[in-house]
Amino acid sequence: MPRSEQTQTAILGALSIMPMTGYALREEIRDTLGHFWSESFGQIYPALAELERQSLVERSAEGGSRSHTFALTPAGLLRLRELLAEPPQQEKPRNGLLLRLFFGSQLGAEATRRLVLDAREKAKAQLTQMDVARRSLLDDASLADQAPYILLTISAGEHSARASIAWANEALAELAMMAEAVMLEAPEAPNTPDDRDAPETPSARNSFGS
Amino acid sequence: MPRSEQTQTAILGALSIMPMTGYALREEIRDTLGHFWSESFGQIYPALAELERQSLVERSAEGGSRSHTFALTPAGLLRLRELLAEPPQQEKPRNGLLLRLFFGSQLGAEATRRLVLDAREKAKAQLTQMDVARRSLLDDASLADQAPYILLTISAGEHSARASIAWANEALAELAMMAEAVMLEAPEAPNTPDDRDAPETPSARNSFGS
DNA sequence: ATAAGCATGTAAGGAGTTACATGATTCT
DNA sequence: AGAATCATGTAACTCCTTACATGCTTAT
Incomplete structure (x- = not known):
């Protein structure tokens, strides 16, 4: 239910398709889930650290010494299914x-x-x-x-x-x-009327909605 | 551009239609703008205080002593037009x-x-x-x-x-x-297959996107 | 009288973004 | 050699939500 769990869901989900680094994770989330999901940079690494602490993901050194590939553990897969089964929280609209x-x-x-x-x-x-x-x-x-x-x-x-x-x-x-x-x-003014600031009546209206 | 300005925009906009109390403001935003906008309770009062400090709104005691009606000042109306003219920030999707x-x-x-x-x-x-x-x-x-x-x-x-x-x-x-x-x-099992946990292969997939 | 709704605010905490700091690797 | 990109992390800050505290007014 808390919002941070949705971040975990996205990360576990992406790793369920393929193990990858935190950097790659961010790019996949941007490019593949981008039209309906977003995670910021400073979100992914702390979330990965937390998931590792809970033994839901594992990191394995690979390539250079400073590069870790993260992969789901079996417990991580179960947790993913658990999280997916929770009802989606409706986002507060701000259009x-x-x-x-x-x-x-x-x-x-x-x-x-x-x-x-x-x-x-x-x-x-x-x-x-x-x-x-x-x-x-x-x-x-x-x-x-x-x-x-x-x-x-x-x-x-x-x-x-x-x-x-x-x-x-x-x-x-x-x-x-x-x-x-x-x-x-006003047929006399076929050009841009530019009536900004003209109707100086911001005063009392009386209903707004009902 | 900062997000708090959008809150100010919503409040100034609502007050441009009709002066009202903070409480009524919240209800109007919920009921009238609700399908595309939301402001939480703890957002409205601090924003009103800030707008008052900038002389963009004015409060007038009315009804009971504990009830204030907020109204736009002329400067507030100009500020509203300024804010509306700024490009809308696209919200990060989270569906x-x-x-x-x-x-x-x-x-x-x-x-x-x-x-x-x-x-x-x-x-x-x-x-x-x-x-x-x-x-x-x-x-x-x-x-x-x-x-x-x-x-x-x-x-x-x-x-x-x-x-x-x-x-x-x-x-x-x-x-x-x-x-x-x-x-x-699998024509032998016409009922709910319940294959949860069955395909225990969370292992390596190799592409995800390209 | 008492419950429901009107009204105003504050405080604590969680979430999320941005910018910064750092260094390795790969391409030109 | 230098630039671009890959890679990891932290810190500061803003934003926002939730819960709490308080008291008035109006309907039942």
């Missing part, structure tokens, strides 16, 4: 884009539009990333056992990205209509 | 569901299926929540200015929830096919 859109009337239509365009670009980039991930997964014969499950996570990324693109397109159309409506109200 | 699915071969097909079913239920619940939010928004005449922007965030929630449902349906079909394939391989 900076939607926060800005919500207060879009203060931000202004043009800046809002740029935010949405940017979000659409990011979603498109994710879509191609998912495509790359799917190809390299299917090329890797050693992952045959895991592939069906990993494909579910790739598909989730694609669904999410496509939803973002569809939403962005609708939002852009909506914003364009709002801009037109503004122009109809 | 416990996808982490478990990724390692689904260790978790087992049945537990994986339950996770997906649960995710679909949550998405359906969000869809009805969004519907409620849209209705109460359109009923509230005082939010007419903000409504077009707020609707964009509601629409984002709907797109996201519908994508989750569509994904879950595909995933469930996929998981059902996987279960069938297992049964064809």
Whole structure:
């Protein structure tokens, strides 16, 4: 349940696929789990030390003297299964884009539009990333056992990205209509209205939500 | 850019719609921004104190002596616009569901299926929540200015929830096919195989990603 | 009267990021 | 020889959550 256990889960999971160094662990987590998971550098080494203390992973000197490969112990595999079986803790959402859109009337239509365009670009980039991930997964014969499950996570990324693109397109159309409506109200000023600081009425509104 | 500024943004934004107490602030953030934003209790009061110190909000005694209503100052409104114009920091993803699915071969097909079913239920619940939010928004005449922007965030929630449902349906079909394939391989055991701990080969795999 | 909800704050602690320090190895 | 990359770790700091402490007001 505590959040640090999720870090342990990610590390044990990665090591269950293949033993590796802490450095490699970080790169795999970034590159392979990156679209739905992240661990920072200063998190991985302390977590590895703790897992070693509990005999859930073992380090073996290999290559240079300063390089250790970490591997799951049998107890580590059991622990991984235990951790995976615990209910996922729902993350507290903190979506900076939607926060800005919500207060879009203060931000202004043009800046809002740029935010949405940017979000659409990011979603498109994710879509191609998912495509790359799917190809390299299917090329890797050693992952045959895991592939069906990993494909579910790739598909989730694609669904999410496509939803973002569809939403962005609708939002852009909506914003364009709002801009037109503004122009109809004030046909004398077809250029950027620049009404920043103009409506000096931040005063009492009376409901917000119900 | 620092994360605490996002807290200030949320608070200033809420107060730009309507002055209120710290307690009400927390409830509005939970109920109105809840599907894309969260602030914890212990965050709001210190942030309000800091904003007051910077003269961005003002408190006025009202009602009981122990109850203060906070309101934006003109400087606070300008600061809000400044903060909204800063680029949103992308949140580090931490999706416990996808982490478990990724390692689904260790978790087992049945537990994986339950996770997906649960995710679909949550998405359906969000869809009805969004519907409620849209209705109460359109009923509230005082939010007419903000409504077009707020609707964009509601629409984002709907797109996201519908994508989750569509994904879950595909995933469930996929998981059902996987279960069938297992049964064809081992037609002697049509019941729950319970092969937990059976394949005791956590040993060397050789690629993981490329 | 008493329970539920409104209201304000503080303190302790855990989580997580960033930057720093250090050195080995490999490529050019 | 020098640069890039691999590799391990620590320390300081920010952020955030949770639990606690307190007391008022309103409904039952």
